[in-house]
Amino acid sequence: MARIVETEAYEQDDPASHSFRGETPRNAVMFGAPGRSYVYFTYGMHFCMNVVSGQAGRGAAVLLRAAEPLRGLAAMRASRGRASVHELCSGPARLCQAFGVDRSFDGTDLVRRGDLWITEGTPIAASSIIVGPRVGIGVGLELRWRFSVKDDPFVSKGRPHGGATRSEKTGPSTR
DNA sequence: CACACGATTGTCT
DNA sequence: GACAATCGTGTGT
Numbered sequence: 504m505a506r507i508v509e510t511e512a513y514e515q516d517d518p519a520s521h522s523f524r525g526e527t528p529r530n531a532v533m534f535g536a537p538g539r540s541y542v543y544f545t546y547g548m549h550f551c552m553n554v555v556s557g558q559a560g561r562g563a564a565v566l567l568r569a570a571e572p573l574r575g576l577a578a579m580r581a582s583r584g585r586a587s588v589h590e591l592c593s594g595p596a597r598l599c600q601a602f603g604v605d606r607s608f609d610g611t612d613l614v615r616r617g618d619l620w621i622t623e624g625t626p627i628a629a630s631s632i633i634v635g636p637r638v639g640i641g642v643g644l645e646l647r648w649r650f651s652v653k654d655d656p657f658v659s660k661g662r663p664h665g666g667a668t669r670s671e672k673t674g675p676s677t678r
Numbered sequence: 679c680a681c682a683c684g685a686t687t688g689t690c691t
Numbered sequence: 692g693a694c695a696a697t698c699g700t701g702t703g704t
Binding site: 511513519520521543545546547548549551553566568594595596597637638639640641661 | 683684685686687
């Protein structure tokens, strides 16, 4: 179980989004019902997980980039190899590895409690949410759709994140 | 069918 | 800070 502390949004009219060029076998889940997980394989070795966030047919999702481990740390370490608590879930692929998320979780209903789900967590003050450009993309940098908890030690090290704060809502938890 | 390229991470210098 | 690892996917021939 972990508390999500960093996310990025992707939309269909967004050159950085996997859904930008339309539906394909890989991103099909993105165009389906919201609340499901879109898991993709990248760099020949990593999985990353998103929460489908648009209406069916829209192709929008939120990438989960980092989380604070809360329970089941031993299992996370077993999946990731010995690592400090700060390195267990601080990155989209690390998070997936810690939770054992692979392509078989593509399309999982994250609203319903099952093997993997997300539920509402403790509210985070709008003033504590940092907004900035997304990480690891070459286009769409003008969109500041990366959100993270200010000064949270479990945020990924993808890039310095000194943006302005903005309004948002909560910090849920997974499994 | 061939090929270029990742919404990354870990290791080495 | 630089770079290798490693292969599914999308695009073009």
